[in-house]
Amino acid sequence: MISFRWAGVALALWGASSAMAAPAHTVTYDRYSLIVDGKPMYLWSGSFHYWRLPSPDLWLDVLQKMKAAGFNAVEIYFDWGYHSPRRGVYDFSGIRDVDRLLDMARDVGIYVIARPGPYINAETDAGGFPGWLVTTAGKPRSTSPEYTAAYREWMTQIDRIIARHQVTDGRGTVLLYQVENELYDESADTRRYMQDLEDKARADGITVPLTGNHNGNFVQGLGATDIPGHDSYPLDFDCTRPERWNAIYDFSAERRELTRTPLFFPEYQGGAFDVWGGPGYAACRALTGPAFERVFYESVMAAGSTMQNFYMTYGGINWGWLSSPGVYTSYDYGAAITASRQLTPKYDQQKLIGYMTRAVAPLARTDAIGTSVPDNRRLQVTARINPDDGTRFYFLRHAEAQDTSDDATHLKIVLNDRGETTIPEQPGTTIHIAGRDAKVLLADYRFGKQSLAYSTSELLTQLRLGTRDLAVFYGRHGEDGETVLRYPSEPKTRVLQGKVTTHWDAATHSLRLNYRHDGLARVAIDQGDTSLLLLVGDNEAAIRFWQLDTVDGPVLVRGPYLVRGAVRSGDTIALTGDTDQAGEVELFGLPDTRHVSWNGVPVDTVTTASASLLAHVDGPAPVSLPRLENWRVSDGAPEIAPTFDDSGWLTTDRTSSPNPYWNHRLPILDSDAYGFHHGNVWYRGHFRATGKEIGIRLSANMGVHLGNHGIFTAWLNGHFLGNNPSGAQQFAIDPAWLKKGGDNVTAVLVDNHGHLQEEHNGAFREPRGLLSATFANAATDIQWKIQGNLGGENLPDPMRGPFNAGGLYGERMGWQMPGFADAKWETTTLPHATDKPGVDWYRTTFRLDLPAGQDVPIALRIHDLASHHYRAIVFINGWQIGRYISDVGPQTDFELPSGLLNPHGNNTIAIAAWSTAHDGGLGEVSLVLQGNYRTSLVPNPPPFASDRLPATDLPDQGRHD
Ligand code: GAL
Numbered sequence: 001m002i003s004f005r006w007a008g009v010a011l012a013l014w015g016a017s018s019a020m021a022a023p024a025h026t027v028t029y030d031r032y033s034l035i036v037d038g039k040p041m042y043l044w045s046g047s048f049h050y051w052r053l054p055s056p057d058l059w060l061d062v063l064q065k066m067k068a069a070g071f072n073a074v075e076i077y078f079d080w081g082y083h084s085p086r087r088g089v090y091d092f093s094g095i096r097d098v099d100r101l102l103d104m105a106r107d108v109g110i111y112v113i114a115r116p117g118p119y120i121n122a123e124t125d126a127g128g129f130p131g132w133l134v135t136t137a138g139k140p141r142s143t144s145p146e147y148t149a150a151y152r153e154w155m156t157q158i159d160r161i162i163a164r165h166q167v168t169d170g171r172g173t174v175l176l177y178q179v180e181n182e183l184y185d186e187s188a189d190t191r192r193y194m195q196d197l198e199d200k201a202r203a204d205g206i207t208v209p210l211t212g213n214h215n216g217n218f219v220q221g222l223g224a225t226d227i228p229g230h231d232s233y234p235l236d237f238d239c240t241r242p243e244r245w246n247a248i249y250d251f252s253a254e255r256r257e258l259t260r261t262p263l264f265f266p267e268y269q270g271g272a273f274d275v276w277g278g279p280g281y282a283a284c285r286a287l288t289g290p291a292f293e294r295v296f297y298e299s300v301m302a303a304g305s306t307m308q309n310f311y312m313t314y315g316g317i318n319w320g321w322l323s324s325p326g327v328y329t330s331y332d333y334g335a336a337i338t339a340s341r342q343l344t345p346k347y348d349q350q351k352l353i354g355y356m357t358r359a360v361a362p363l364a365r366t367d368a369i370g371t372s373v374p375d376n377r378r379l380q381v382t383a384r385i386n387p388d389d390g391t392r393f394y395f396l397r398h399a400e401a402q403d404t405s406d407d408a409t410h411l412k413i414v415l416n417d418r419g420e421t422t423i424p425e426q427p428g429t430t431i432h433i434a435g436r437d438a439k440v441l442l443a444d445y446r447f448g449k450q451s452l453a454y455s456t457s458e459l460l461t462q463l464r465l466g467t468r469d470l471a472v473f474y475g476r477h478g479e480d481g482e483t484v485l486r487y488p489s490e491p492k493t494r495v496l497q498g499k500v501t502t503h504w505d506a507a508t509h510s511l512r513l514n515y516r517h518d519g520l521a522r523v524a525i526d527q528g529d530t531s532l533l534l535l536v537g538d539n540e541a542a543i544r545f546w547q548l549d550t551v552d553g554p555v556l557v558r559g560p561y562l563v564r565g566a567v568r569s570g571d572t573i574a575l576t577g578d579t580d581q582a583g584e585v586e587l588f589g590l591p592d593t594r595h596v597s598w599n600g601v602p603v604d605t606v607t608t609a610s611a612s613l614l615a616h617v618d619g620p621a622p623v624s625l626p627r628l629e630n631w632r633v634s635d636g637a638p639e640i641a642p643t644f645d646d647s648g649w650l651t652t653d654r655t656s657s658p659n660p661y662w663n664h665r666l667p668i669l670d671s672d673a674y675g676f677h678h679g680n681v682w683y684r685g686h687f688r689a690t691g692k693e694i695g696i697r698l699s700a701n702m703g704v705h706l707g708n709h710g711i712f713t714a715w716l717n718g719h720f721l722g723n724n725p726s727g728a729q730q731f732a733i734d735p736a737w738l739k740k741g742g743d744n745v746t747a748v749l750v751d752n753h754g755h756l757q758e759e760h761n762g763a764f765r766e767p768r769g770l771l772s773a774t775f776a777n778a779a780t781d782i783q784w785k786i787q788g789n790l791g792g793e794n795l796p797d798p799m800r801g802p803f804n805a806g807g808l809y810g811e812r813m814g815w816q817m818p819g820f821a822d823a824k825w826e827t828t829t830l831p832h833a834t835d836k837p838g839v840d841w842y843r844t845t846f847r848l849d850l851p852a853g854q855d856v857p858i859a860l861r862i863h864d865l866a867s868h869h870y871r872a873i874v875f876i877n878g879w880q881i882g883r884y885i886s887d888v889g890p891q892t893d894f895e896l897p898s899g900l901l902n903p904h905g906n907n908t909i910a911i912a913a914w915s916t917a918h919d920g921g922l923g924e925v926s927l928v929l930q931g932n933y934r935t936s937l938v939p940n941p942p943p944f945a946s947d948r949l950p951a952t953d954l955p956d957q958g959r960h961d
Pocket of ligand 1: 120122123182213231267
């Protein structure tokens with residue numbers, strides 16, 4: 001373990017070499033692995049989207065949690081549209097401060113795979129293209145001059161920031177840079193486009209290797225990336241049957257074909273996105289649970305990959321209007337870390353493998369070797385060897401990955417001093433592989449001063465503490481385990497805890513230990529000047545270990561929910577972390593460590609027989625949440641009334657569009673053409689009635705993908721016509737509603753579910769909003785006015801940004817903001833039913849006084865029946881953090897990220913409930929405690945957020961260009 005310092009911050013990166021004299025590092029690669037400063041490294045990485053967590057202090061939380069689980073890298077998409085509300089305008093401040101994000105990654109000591117697009121997909125609006133790009137010409141993701149000019153704006157801005165943080169300059173931890181995302185055609189133009197992007201990145205100062213996520217494309221020739229990669233989602237995205245597994249695809253052929261690069265997975269399935277009306281993220285987490293992680297991730301390792309990134313590790317939330325059509329507010333993804341930042345059994349499992357990839361350096365360079373088949377033919381074993389030091393790896397699982405039978409076997413492995421050897425050797429014991437389990441076993445592996453012949457337990461980690469070695473092995477509870485170590489002569493063995501038998505074989509110089517995995521066993525083994533503390537746990541015991549790097553070397557901690565950091569000063573180790581209950585903290589520190597502090601407070605310790613320091617730490621104080629009461633309500637759709645003054649609104653006067661995908665019907669009603677790219681949009685159509693209008697046919701597109709869940713509602717002279725999803729619908733007009741010869745008004749409210757993701761066909765430019773309106777039985781002309789979010793592309797609230805607010809009346813008037821005075825609104829209670837289609841706004845405040853030093857994830861829950869028809873938009877302190885559709889679901893709980901939430905003061909909830917039929921309203925609304933931790937994390941409220949919209953005498957307005 002070598003460390004380097006920068007800007008006064010001690011960094012410890014596995015595989016990075018000392019850079020105190022010359023801070024720049026080299027990043028190269030060969031057909032085995034990435035090589036940093038000459039050292040091969042195993043990349044174990046997870047995806048995280050900062051733009052799905054609008055609270056920068058919580059970025060640190062996620063990065064620390066990833067690092068603590070043994071991830072040495074984080075893969076980050078940078079979302080163009082999130083930073084650019086308007087052509088030429090780029091915002092990298094506040095929640096968009098990616099400089100700060102990359103500094104945090106540096107301080108945490110985690111490498112970054114930067115993925116700036118320009119196209120990112122990611123189930124986000126237009127796949128990351130900005131709203132303003134929708135109305136431009138030029139084929140997307142091509143060399144078209146219009147598109148090129150547009151993306152070069154973004155690349156210039158984002159490359160400048162990424163370039164400041166590269167490992168290669170010693171100024172940060174950006175290790176790799178991905179070019180574009182999932183381009184599956186290698187046409188001459190696409191190749192040229194890729195090459196243009198690569199040239200641009202290099203010209204902008206990007207010096208780290210360029211990578212691809214194009215499923216084996218762009219390997220050679222024009223546009224080739226340095227390290228091409230595959231993405232793989234073996235269980236795909238249908239979470240409705242979580243027990244369903246697909247077969248494992250064997251990537252060894254791909255591995256063999258690569259002659260100059262490692263086998264790289266920029267995206268391997270870490271969970272799955274869920275859709276409107278879907279089964280919910282618990283099901284996605286079950287589908288892609290710990291068993292899936294173990295079996296599938298190890299199968300990729302068995303094929304020889306040394307670069308694995310998991311999509312997603314923390315999914316987060318599609319707050320505001322960030323989602324693309326089809327997906328809802330939560331992007332939890334069933335990932336290892338929940339959207340509320342809590343650790344799951346998937347996290348534990350990733351930690352078990354991740355720690356091994358870090359501890360066992362020979363894993364970064366291996367070749368496939370043949371091996372004898374297991375005596376139990378339901379099982380399959382694959383073997384690999386490190387050509388330099390002879391470490392062998394045996395990957396064991398069921399031949400059919402889906403197999404749920406419990407099986408036992410013996411294995412024939414090769415040991416360099418004994419040749420083929422059948423293990424386990426202890427009579428009456430076996431190697432067990434339960435249904436859907438897998439194991440990676442080591443043989444001929446040296447660490448510290450120890451020589452492991454083999455183990456039927458898996459290695460969690462090993463580290464050297466001064467003059468002593470420490471290793472942690474683990475296995476499933478109740479299963480047999482056998483570990484054999486070599487010594488020149490019989491060592492002194494002391495079983496400190498648990499039941500372990502030892503057997504010395506002088507002929508082979510081997511010490512054999514046999515045990516059942518049950519809790520934690522401890523054995524001290526001393527021979528000559530070598531000393532080993534061997535810890536053998538079941539999985540439950542193993543996941544309680546945390547390995548941390550200090551500038552003087554690694555330390556190991558056992559016990560708490562999370563350990564974030566360890567800093568050594570003199571004879572004290574200062575630990576920081578989180579507890580979910582009171583319990584033990586045990587430190588295996590450097591030999592001269594005498595004192596321990598936990599979250600800044602010295603703790604009493606006793607020295608154990610294992611020469612560790614044992615302390616007790618407190619859990620969190622209990623928390624209770626207030627009931628949400630004292631609601632106020634206001635009508636929020638004055639636009640329905642024929643008398644509403646829309647004179648400040650834009651007229652839909654455009655007759656042509658640079659967007660080649662507009663539907664060629666006049667007038668152009670497409671909301672994007674008027675600068676309204678996100679959220680709800682109102683249309684008001686004025687017409688002089690002839691009296692013959694017996695019906696009106698309205699056609700609209702709110703975004704259809706993975707379901708058709710956008711909706712519009714329409715009124716005529718204040719009378720409700722009805723609702724419809726994307727498509728066309730004729731609504732009957734009662735002649736009594738019409739003012740013959742006078743001004744009549746059709747008001748239409750549309751719900752923009754976002755722009756489609758893009759392939760190569762311009763789909764992201766598909767028009768949104770109303771497309772056409774014609775009368776049945778009459779050719780009456782309609783003059784339309786349009787109003788979306790206040791200011792259109794000129795944001796009144798740039799800190800909350802382009803996705804936060806749409807075009808509801810209340811949003812335009814700032815009713816979502818904490819500073820809005822609602823005292824004149826009527827009081828009400830929830831649930832509240834209404835038979836009046838339209839929009840009602842509900843507001844209340846609540847006070848929190850959460851215990852200091854506690855991380856308390858809180859959600860807002862809406863509880864109602866699917867037989868009610870409304871969609872609610874939820875704001876906390878002015879931030880839109882949820883969209884609820886009572887008759888579609890599935891999401892009922894909406895995370896209120898701390899930082900947006902004030903834990904020690906007043907908070908304002910505003911909910912706009914749009915009743916889309918005669919049985920709307922708003923259900924019960926409550927606060928839900930998702931967890932409670934005592935922590936060293938200190939989330940601060942964003943100091944940059946305003947509490948009201950800026951005072952403005954602007955009329956409702958849109959784009960003015
Ligand atoms: C990948 C894509 C990601 C995301 C993922 C599914 O193929 O690169 O951006 O869309 O699929 O969640």
